[in-house]
Amino acid sequence: xxxxxxxxxxxxxxxxxxxxxxxxxxxxxxxxxxxxxxxxxxxxxxxxxxxxxxxxxxxxxxxxxxxxxxxxxxxxxxxxxxxxxxxxxxxxxxxxxxxxxxxxxxxxxxxxxxxxxxxxxxxxx
Numbered sequence: 001x002x003x004x005x006x007x008x009x010x011x012x013x014x015x016x017x018x019x020x021x022x023x024x025x026x027x028x029x030x031x032x033x034x035x036x037x038x039x040x041x042x043x044x045x046x047x048x049x050x051x052x053x054x055x056x057x058x059x060x061x062x063x064x065x066x067x068x069x070x071x072x073x074x075x076x077x078x079x080x081x082x083x084x085x086x087x088x089x090x091x092x093x094x095x096x097x098x099x100x101x102x103x104x105x106x107x108x109x110x111x112x113x114x115x116x117x118x119x120x121x122x123x124x125x
Contacts, residue, residue, distance in 0.1 A: 007051040007094070010065075010087040014047035017079045025076070036076070043068050043080060050087045058094070062087050 018040045025036060042064065049061035065084050069077040114122075 003093075007090055008048075010047040010050045010083050010090060011044065013083040013086050014044045014080070017083055018044060021076050021079050039068065039072065039076070043083070047083055047087060050090055058091055062091055 021036075021040065022032070026032060046061045046064040046068065050058055050065075052058055052061065062084075065080065065087055069080045069084050071077065072080070
């Protein structure tokens with residue numbers, strides 16, 4: 001359970017980054033640009049998608065975060081480097097997760113090809 005909470009670490013970092021970036025932009029510009037608000041929403045949404053269960057969606061979210069950092073460059077993009085690093089760490093950590101069969105697969109079924117990790121997980125049920 002505690003590991004699943006870590007999946008949302010990039011979102012927490014993105015929200016903190018958004019608040020800090022809003023303070024810096026607000027100090028340097030009298031009006032808050034709409035493009036920057038859109039950028040912040042996209043970056044927070046992409047950080048949230050890193051916690052998605054589908055691998056392809058996590059990859060797309062990571063690429064959006066990466067391109068957002070590169071697009072914003074030195075102005076605001078550098079604030080999102082911790083978010084990008086946390087997203088990469090979470091993705092790497094979730095790639096190494098062992099596959100576990102569903103609760104219905106307590107015994108191997110005939111005609112189903114199981115991976116070694118699934119067979120190992122069935123042994124300990």
